[in-house]
Amino acid sequence: MHRILFIIQKEFIQIFRDRTMLPIIFLVPLIQMIILVYAATLEMKSIDMVIVDQDHSPLSRELRGKFEGSPFFRLRGVAESMALAERELHSDRADIILNIPADFEEAMVRNESSGVQLLISAINATAAGLTQAYSRRIIMAFIQEHMPQGSETVALPHISVESSFWYNPELDYKIYMLPGILVILVTIIGAFLTALNIVREKEKGTIEQINVTPVRKYQFITGKLVPFWIIAMLELAFGLSLGRLLFQIPVEGSLWVLFGFTAVYLLVALGIGLLISTMAGTQQQVMFIIFFFMLTFILMSGIFTPVESMPDWAHAVNIINPFAYFMRVIRMLLLKGSGFWEISKEFFSLLVYGSIMLGLAVWRYQKTT
Amino acid sequence: MDSIEQVIRARDLTKRFDSFTANDRLSFDVYRGEIFGFLGANGAGKTTAIRILCGLSKPTSGEVSVAGYDVYHQTEQIKEHIGYMSQRFSLYEDLTVGENFRFYAGIYGLPVRTIRPRMDEMLRSLGIGHLKGQLIASLPLGWKQKLAFSVAVFHKPSIVFLDEPTGGVDPITRRQFWELIYEAARGGITVFVTTHYMDEAEYCDRVSIMVDGRIETIGPPAFLKEKHQAASMEQVFLKLARKRQNEREPQ
Structure with a gap:
């Protein structure tokens, strides 16, 4: 000792x-x-985004606003055509393209099926997955807001999944x-x-x-x-x-x-x-x-x-x-x-x-x- | 009583590394209180033998005891009774003089209350009481060697092994170093020393000369000079080395 x-x-x-x-x-x-x-950090901030708005409607502008307002996305610009937007993606100036089709507002109002397109650069698979998840969340929230009120026509069984994160609630x-x-x-x-x-x-x-x-x-x-x-x-x-x-x-x-x-x-x-x-x-x-x-x-x-x-x-x-x-x-x-x-x-x-x-x-x- | 007086007793000490024989049937005795010079050229097998005697390495065969303990099974007891100072400088450069003494004395199991007075006395007799708080790194080589020696005998071992202790210092410092060796020997510590300097061989009570792993000759310097008809130990050494060389390569 x-x-x-x-x-x-x-x-x-x-x-x-x-x-x-x-x-x-x-x-x-x-x-x-x-x-x-x-x-x-694996958190994604300021994802570069280009939007192709072929609809030019109040509703499409509102959707653009949702992305602009999000802390995760940084709007690099609004492209006139998909070809131009793709060039941005290719030259690494953008990570994601949101393509809003020409009949977007009309379809929403008439409650017909419509769709927006997301093109995501997946060089980093994890980042791409997160980008997709963030964008989906914004789009889903947007659609929820604009669901025709009390539209009896969609009487589909509605299951809502509510998740809460434990042990690290703010992720x-x-x-x-x-x-x-x-x-x-x-x-x-x-x-x-x-x-x-x-x-x-x-x-x-x-x-x-x-x-x-x-x-x-x-x-x-x-x-x-x-x-x-x-x-x-x-x-x-x-x-x-x-x-x-x-x-x-x-x-x-x-x-x-x-x-x-x-x-x-x-x-x-x-x-x-x-x-x-x-x-x-x-x-x-x-x-x-x-x-x-x-x-x-x-x-x-x-x-x-x-x-x-x-x-x-x-x-x-x-x-x-x-x-x-x-x-x-x-x-x-x-x-x-x-x-x-x-x-x-x-x-x-x-x-x-x-x-x-x-x-x-x-x-x-x-x-x- | 005879065996007590023999501090080292080696009979046919042999150490082989694969096919190479570093020590070939060495037989010698070292007696209490003497200064024994262990001479030989580089690569003659001195360091191998010293390592065996210090319990750092085991011989291949032969009967060897140090301070009465067997080198095969009682190496820890041997270590209690020996001091060792190697050619590779062994004090901690980043510790002070005092810290080095305290550390080594402590791991030899000296009680704290004896360490301080003995250290103060030793430093005073060396005339360097004021250097106690100095880092070893800041001292000249000659002082480091004297301190390394003092540390090696601080726990009063019955024998101290010095492996080329005076390498690289001037003749005056070497002379001073030998004063320390004499003093230790007068105090009853047996000294086992290897050296390259043949003038130092003259200071020993007895020397052995190793050539190619074998002890060629052994005895007091005066006796060896007479036996080999040489004026100095250096000539004895050269004669033996040449003789072996001639045997190996007959012209």
Whole structure:
């Protein structure tokens, strides 16, 4: 115990003496949050639109007005013909064309079937889907308004579907992204800094000096891991406070459960960092190995796209993807307010996972060759 | 009682890496309180042997004990009783002098209350009490080496291994460094030192000379000079090295 404390003390002195460490710990979360939350948004704003109005009626102008008034659309112009409008779409000056046919008003008044046409650039499939959904919503609302009042002629059974969004009622993308970014931050601190720190001792040769001392493997490893475990926990607290201050991120569940879960999650992150440090000889190698795993695991974790829509093999890979567990759990805890029992499966899975990783790392770390 | 006086006892120590034999049946004893010079050209197998004696590596065969402990099974006990200073500089550059002492003393299990007075006394005797708060990175190489040595003997080991401790410093600093070695030896610490400098070999009580993984000769410097009819240790060394070379490539 005595020896471990000396190692922990030394690590903290070195971490805080390094001038690049404090910015990494405090500035990186701030920048990542602001950039990722605002830039990596899937919400569509200012979709460029061209309208072809062949009807020139009060009703068609009203429909145009609906789109102009929407925050999602930006009207680039009204084209005289479809050919001209298509050119706009082709040259990327427009994302969507709304084509209002010549008999639009007449058909509406007579309650006959009519239609408007939407042409959407689908280079980005997700964006196209959203554009379509937004436009449909505006058009449907417009038609509802102009349904002939009390027209007995349409006595069709009317089913209205009313949906309400839970846990993120405004469908605010920030609320969805932020917990994911916290996961990445905590993992980087845990795995990356641990691996770099140990490999730096290898590069400098000081690890050789440690290996001739009577320090036991478990003492050395505990002394190395505890500081980064503490810093990563503080990082979560710091990131969460920032999220609350800047973006009013909700904290529906218990913070105790969140921090308890993070404590176990970090065993996996630190274990991975330690394992990588036993395989790598230089800091460059650490960077390459971690970069590869981070990129793959982050993309597969469900931070941007739902895990449910991934193929079966991706689900299988996600069994060893620590990000996937934490991504799901942190959203459940922060947004849904889940309790410990709802996340206990992930909790115990990570506990087993962490023990395996740490066990492997300790076994691989050799004082004697 | 005999075995207690032998701090290191090696019989047929052999270390093979695949087909390459780095140490070929080394047999020697090192006695308590002596300064033992472990000489040899680059690649002769000195570092391999030192690593085995320090418990960093296991021999392929042979019977070896250090401070009374077996190098196969009791490496952790060996580590309790040795100090080590390598040619790769081993203090933390980003820690101060005092922090380095405290850290190493701490992981050797010295109680906190003994660390501070012993450190102050050691720094005072080195005449650098005022440098306690300085970062190692800011000190000249000569001082770093003296401090690394002081750290290596701080926990009062029964033997200290020095692997080319004086590389790259001027003769005056080397001389000062050897004063520290003598002082440690007077205090009962056995010193096991490798060096490239043949003038340093003269300062040792006994030396062994390794050529191509084997110990060619062993004894006090005066005895070796007489035996090999040489004026200096440098000549002894060159004669042995040439002899081996001639054996290998008969003209």
